[in-house]
Amino acid sequence: MQKWIMFSLFIIACLLGTGVLFQNIAARQAEMAHEAAAGPTLKFVATNYQFDKPEYTVKAGEKMTVSLQNKEGLHALEIVGLGVKLDNNTKSVEFTFDKPGTYEVHCALPCGPGHAEMKTKLIVQ
Ligand SMILES: [Cu+2]
Known part of the structure; x- marks a missing residue:
């Protein structure tokens, strides 16, 4: 039972980590697009x-x-x-x-x- 809880927490942590990573990439891309647009x-x-x-x-x-x-x-x-x-x-x-x-x-x-x-x-x- 406890194993399942640990496993679930681990999966949630992984998903959160991945989410943060993609958010950073998206933010950086937006910044780069902004810079390109600014000449x-x-x-x-x-x-x-x-x-x-x-x-x-x-x-x-x-x-x-x-x-x-x-x-x-x-x-x-x-x-x-x-x-x-x-x-x-x-x-x-x-x-x-x-x-x-x-x-x-x-x-x-x-x-x-x-x-x-x-x-x-x-x-x-
Ligand atoms: Cu100085």
Whole structure:
């Protein structure tokens, strides 16, 4: 008798687990569809204490969604000279990069021992 209860609980747990998994996948797909619909995006993913790429490249004259994802730690981002600033309150902005050039991008929030070196480059072509 008790075996059956345990077995039933196990099955229920499995079903719940599977349900949560599919829900996550559905949510991620919806997010990806949303990003695709929003046009070109420039996404910075921040961890302690670096951005996910040593340099990012965009085309001049194209309206883009610029976004920051704090994957680890709490960081803010500034594209020097363009006035683009992102943080956990403002995670994305629409921006058109008009002037070709190389811009410094750095963390704009004291985030820890690696803060001063938390830099990357944006190349506008
Ligand atoms: Cu920082």
